[in-house]
Amino acid sequence: MHLKQRFFSMEEPLPDYKEKAIKRYVEGLISTYPYWNRTLGADHFFVSCHDIGSMATEEIPFLLKNAIRLVCSPSYDSNYIPHKDVALPQILELSLPPDGDDMWNRSTVASRPLLLSQEMINPPRTKLGFWAGSPNSDVRKKLVAFQKDFQEFEFHFVEKVKRATVLYNFEKEMYGSKFCICPRGETQVGGVCLSESMAFGCVPVIMSDYYDLPFNDILVWDEFSVILKEDDVLELEKILKSIPEGKYEKMHQNVLQVRKYFKWHSPPDKYDEFHLVMHELWKRRHVIRY
Structure with missing residues (x-):
């Protein structure tokens, strides 16, 4: 495997010169x-956790059409091809980086130590x-409009909030x-909620009509998540309350079991996210070029 890294700042708009670069x-x-x-790129892949990755590669049509895209939380946009591309769970750092616990790290990195006190286990x-x-x-927006009807929910509507906040x-x-x-x-970065659900042990309720769930050919999502249509907003509380307690407990235990597949380690651990991604790439090794 031959890997090359290239980094661009997401803090600035993406003018034409970055696409050309x-x-x-x-x-x-x-x-x-x-x-x-050898294959016009069909046996290559590139990683972009933001939909800006598609914009930045528009000047290289064979890269989008042939190479395997690893993207976070993909919806079925015009550039995402489910049988060719890979849904990559968004990475959520839950510990402070090695360079310390300072204001810069806390304000720019979605990094918080998990509460591992006895009551949080x-x-x-x-x-x-x-x-x-x-x-x-x-x-x-429907959740905002009908939030008064959801008495047993904690909803917080904020604009452009950092995940660290x-x-x-x-x-x-x-x-x-x-x-x-x-x-x-x-945007595709909205899928960080899935990673948060796994980390904090709450059962994810996925409300998206066009969404390629990560590793959906490996994991049985119905066993540890609730998958609803976007039009189910008004019925949200009724649907969740109708789930028997025994079924919920099973789903919750399954969340605790599968979240190990959504973690990265260095070096990689057996069956962690690295290995699942490698499995997805291996399955696509015979995808033909377009």
Whole structure:
């Protein structure tokens, strides 16, 4: 496996020069190494956890059409091809980075230490559901409009909030909720809610009509999540309350079991996310070029 890394800042808009820079960079790799021309890139992959990755590669049509895209929380957009591309769970750091516990790290990295006190190992979950995020899609706006009807939920509507802020302010509420609501957002980065659900042990409620669930050919999502249509907003509380307690307990235990598949380790551990991603890439080794 031959890997090359290239980083661009997400803090700035993406003008044409970045698209052209990425095009020149990829063309340089193609001309320097012989591997691309064997399949026109069908046995190559690239990782982009933001939908900006598609925008940045628009000047390289064969890269989008042929190479395998690993993207976070993909919806069925015009560039995502389910049988070719891979849904990558968004990475959620739950410990501070090695360079310390300072204001810069806490404000720029979604990193919070898990509460591992005794009461947090098996916390009482007294709230039916939790969600915090920006109302930037139709289904999220419906949650805002009807929030008064959801008496047993903890909803926090914030604009352009850093995930570190959500984790810092609301981690106890996530620990205290039976379900974590994961409504579709306007961008692919909205899928971090799934990673939060796994980390905090609440059963994810996925509300997205067009969503390729990570590792859905390996994991049986119905056994540890609730998958609803976006139009089910008004019935959300009724649907969740109708789930028998025994079934919920089983789903909750399954969440605790499968969350090991959503973690990265260095070096990789057996059956962690690295190995599941490698399995997905291996399955696509015979995908034909377009």
